[in-house]
Amino acid sequence: MSADTAPRTSYDDFPYPGYAYWFTHPDHLGVLGSLYGLDTAPSNACRVLELGCGDGGNLLPIAALAPESRFVGVDLSATEIRLGMRRIGELGLSNIELVHADLRDLGDRLGTFDYVIAHGLLSWIPADARVEAMRLIGRSLAPDGVAMVSFNTYPGWHDYEPIRRLMAFHVASVEAIPERVQQARDVARWYCARVAREAEEVKGNLMVELHQRIAESSDSIIAHDYLSPHHHPFWFDEFAALSAESGLQYVASARQGRSRIGNFDADVAGMLRAIDDPVRQQQYIDFFSNTRFRTAVLCRSDRALDRAAGVERFAELFVESRTGTDVWHETLRDREQVSVITPVGGVAVQGLPLRITLSHLYRRQPVPIDFDSLFGAVLPELQLTGADEGRGNSEEGRAEMVVAMVKELARLYFMEVIHLWRIPPPMTLERGDRPRTGALQRLQAREGTTATTLGHRHTHLDPVQRQVLARLDGETSIDTLRAEIDGDVDDALGFLTSAGFLLAPGAD
Numbered sequence: 001m002s003a004d005t006a007p008r009t010s011y012d013d014f015p016y017p018g019y020a021y022w023f024t025h026p027d028h029l030g031v032l033g034s035l036y037g038l039d040t041a042p043s044n045a046c047r048v049l050e051l052g053c054g055d056g057g058n059l060l061p062i063a064a065l066a067p068e069s070r071f072v073g074v075d076l077s078a079t080e081i082r083l084g085m086r087r088i089g090e091l092g093l094s095n096i097e098l099v100h101a102d103l104r105d106l107g108d109r110l111g112t113f114d115y116v117i118a119h120g121l122l123s124w125i126p127a128d129a130r131v132e133a134m135r136l137i138g139r140s141l142a143p144d145g146v147a148m149v150s151f152n153t154y155p156g157w158h159d160y161e162p163i164r165r166l167m168a169f170h171v172a173s174v175e176a177i178p179e180r181v182q183q184a185r186d187v188a189r190w191y192c193a194r195v196a197r198e199a200e201e202v203k204g205n206l207m208v209e210l211h212q213r214i215a216e217s218s219d220s221i222i223a224h225d226y227l228s229p230h231h232h233p234f235w236f237d238e239f240a241a242l243s244a245e246s247g248l249q250y251v252a253s254a255r256q257g258r259s260r261i262g263n264f265d266a267d268v269a270g271m272l273r274a275i276d277d278p279v280r281q282q283q284y285i286d287f288f289s290n291t292r293f294r295t296a297v298l299c300r301s302d303r304a305l306d307r308a309a310g311v312e313r314f315a316e317l318f319v320e321s322r323t324g325t326d327v328w329h330e331t332l333r334d335r336e337q338v339s340v341i342t343p344v345g346g347v348a349v350q351g352l353p354l355r356i357t358l359s360h361l362y363r364r365q366p367v368p369i370d371f372d373s374l375f376g377a378v379l380p381e382l383q384l385t386g387a388d389e390g391r392g393n394s395e396e397g398r399a400e401m402v403v404a405m406v407k408e409l410a411r412l413y414f415m416e417v418i419h420l421w422r423i424p425p426p427m428t429l430e431r432g433d434r435p436r437t438g439a440l441q442r443l444q445a446r447e448g449t450t451a452t453t454l455g456h457r458h459t460h461l462d463p464v465q466r467q468v469l470a471r472l473d474g475e476t477s478i479d480t481l482r483a484e485i486d487g488d489v490d491d492a493l494g495f496l497t498s499a500g501f502l503l504a505p506g507a508d
């Protein structure tokens, strides 16, 4: 069946707004691939394919900042593709195309790509489409290409399965999607309350979590992710076998912290380290972590991977802080160590050199900096506080310090405390008189309550932030914004600057 003859899908009747997912960005995938020894393409000169791209909410912000790269998105929903193409037309982007097609009909006509993204697709399509999606990725990847495929997993999904089944069972004969969503929400709420009471010791916390998760989910997520007729969580080894059949092998997780062996207790970590088959090792990790969702980075099976990433590979990258804590803030200086909260839990940070370095990164967040400049910027303070232990005075000592710093930061990268870029996004903290953001960000601010930062982060905006962002065109002065917008423009500008919305001078 071709897309022209394809029946309307539920995504046509009830769209699923697309968002930016930072861990799908080709720069991130390229950095990860290169840390495992692949010769990956730079994100400013590469070819990217996204399967199940929806309205292009993930692909457009990347394409808008990489005019020399080429982007193709494919989706079965004509409505989603039309929405995305309208935006592409409004923005005048010539490096991106969204194709209305069933991925099962594509064959080889799209060519090869350095990066392939399939986010939120594999677990929600029928079995033949799952197999074909993986084959298509296998056929489409350039020799040193990198793919990111996300999917739901067991054993974690066993905890969620009863509620999903109940929601679908309850609305089986209800046609109208808004009604389906409302009734599914109601029955989920009753279920959580009842089971939490009946089996409090065993399921109390799980029900609280489930209830909260469903309450926070948008109607689109309820309609599609929870009520989809297709839902297939994978065991990791099953996914790895499907990948292998398609000529693909597992490289790493796009969200590293969740599956790092170093994050387990010593006895489990010891057992995991002794396993030399990466697939078995990852499957054990899923058992021990009760993993519910995976963001798997893949490459072609014929590439030899170097799984012991050398520190020297980090040295040419740009570093961005992603913590909400200044670990060298004057109120924290007398503490031996400071804990920073990351998406993978708390991480203890200690030692003056590391804390001073992280503090410098925190203060320039989210603008990335290269390691040399970072070291140059923190060295005077390291010397002043004696944190360099005299090594800052000799070339040899300074080289030792750089190696030590890169090692420490590499550990924190895998805990999502910092992020690494090869081609940093063109953002700045300098507002100037007439600040500027991208045309896409202005469009998003005019049309909705969320926008994508230049660092590819999905961000919610309040009404004043929206109005300000919509007018950051490089021509309107801050004084004009203050005069014409009802609200605290300076506060909004402060937020937009620190979130990473301001384009550096000279950036496209």
Ligand SMILES: C[S@@+](CC[C@H](N)C(=O)[O-])C[C@H]1O[C@@H](n2cnc3c(N)ncnc32)[C@H](O)[C@@H]1O
Binding pocket: 009, 011, 016, 017, 018, 019, 051, 052, 053, 054, 055, 074, 075, 076, 077, 080, 101, 102, 103, 104, 118, 119, 120, 121, 124, 125, 129, 224, 225
């Ligand atoms: C759950 S949505 C995910 C959208 C987006 N990738 C995200 O993560 O926000 C799944 C998308 O896959 C698309 N899709 C489903 N089956 C497809 C097929 N056979 N070929 C192409 N796209 C398909 C749907 O239309 C929908 O837009």
